[in-house]
Amino acid sequence: MPTERPVQEFAPAKINLSLHVTGRRSDGYHLLDSLVVFADVGDHLQVTTASETRVSVTGPRADGVPDDARNLVWKAADHFGQPADITLYKHLPAAAGIGGGSSDAAAVLRALAQATGRSIPPGTDRLGADLPVCIAPQAARMQGVGELITPLPPLPAIHAVLVNPGVEVATPKVFAALRSTDNPPMFETLPQWPDAATLAQWLRGTRNDLEPPSVLLAPVIGDVLTRLRREPECLLARMSGSGATCFALTTTRARAEAMAARIAVPGWWVQPVTLT
Numbered sequence: 664m665p666t667e668r669p670v671q672e673f674a675p676a677k678i679n680l681s682l683h684v685t686g687r688r689s690d691g692y693h694l695l696d697s698l699v700v701f702a703d704v705g706d707h708l709q710v711t712t713a714s715e716t717r718v719s720v721t722g723p724r725a726d727g728v729p730d731d732a733r734n735l736v737w738k739a740a741d742h743f744g745q746p747a748d749i750t751l752y753k754h755l756p757a758a759a760g761i762g763g764g765s766s767d768a769a770a771v772l773r774a775l776a777q778a779t780g781r782s783i784p785p786g787t788d789r790l791g792a793d794l795p796v797c798i799a800p801q802a803a804r805m806q807g808v809g810e811l812i813t814p815l816p817p818l819p820a821i822h823a824v825l826v827n828p829g830v831e832v833a834t835p836k837v838f839a840a841l842r843s844t845d846n847p848p849m850f851e852t853l854p855q856w857p858d859a860a861t862l863a864q865w866l867r868g869t870r871n872d873l874e875p876p877s878v879l880l881a882p883v884i885g886d887v888l889t890r891l892r893r894e895p896e897c898l899l900a901r902m903s904g905s906g907a908t909c910f911a912l913t914t915t916r917a918r919a920e921a922m923a924a925r926i927a928v929p930g931w932w933v934q935p936v937t938l939t
């Protein structure tokens with residue numbers, strides 16, 4: 664019997680430290696090779712099994728987020744086959760390259776698994792390419808079109824500043840604007856990194872192939888990257904996903920907080936974070 668007690672879940676922001684586009688399938692979806700981590704900032708959800716699904720959206724980033732069947736959290740309840748009463752406290756910007764919607768949907772699936780004692784039905788990638796990696800939010804290599812997930816051993820402590828300049832970038836448009844879709848993958852086997860500086864150094868040999876087309880579509884992303892790369896504590900600055908959110912890696916949380924305080928541009932979402 665499903666429990667009718669509310670289950671609380673955290674839906675962390677997903678960050679693509681690298682994102683290589685290595686091919687294109689006949690259905691138009693792209694093959695990816697990505698190093699994915701999660702931040703300690705995200706959305707919060709309360710999920711209770713119910714006779715009909717109902718979604719309410721609140722929080723600082725609730726504006727414009729649908730509270731009906733268009734919301735991925737609703738589709739997640741349908742996918743699980745368990746109607747639910749879902750309250751979504753939205754903190755992450757939408758359509759931002761940090762997997763907000765996918766992480767929310769994954770959180771609903773985890774909550775329903777806990778409430779019902781059933782396991783999450785397969786095929787979550789049908790809800791979105793970022794769904795599978797968000798189901799167990801921890802450092803992972805993501806391949807295929809997003810459905811092949813290899814969990815990684817814990818990474819060294821890494822900190823970052825996330826910056827979103829307030830523009831929404833449509834993922835399909837970014838993929839469509841790619842000049843080349845058969846780029847080299849990441850290295851065959853990933854090394855172990857003793858500290859953040861070594862990881863950042865290694866990441867310099869990787870790419871986000873979606874960054875150039877996103878910068879073309881939304882030049883303000885280029886402004887964000889230039890601003891971050893000027894910061895003395897910035898080990899590496901790059902865009903996450905299809906943007907527009909960018910990150911700057913730092914060695915300590917204090918450095919991330921100091922950098923975030925300096926980048927106070929009106930209209931920009933700026934967040935110091937720790938990544939795991």
Ligand code: C5P
Nearest residue numbers: 691692693791792793808809834835838
């Ligand atoms: O699956 P999701 O809704 O996140 O994907 C949004 C769009 O991004 C897809 O419709 C597709 O155009 C593009 N995409 C892709 N290859 C992927 C993931 C997404 O082409 N691996």
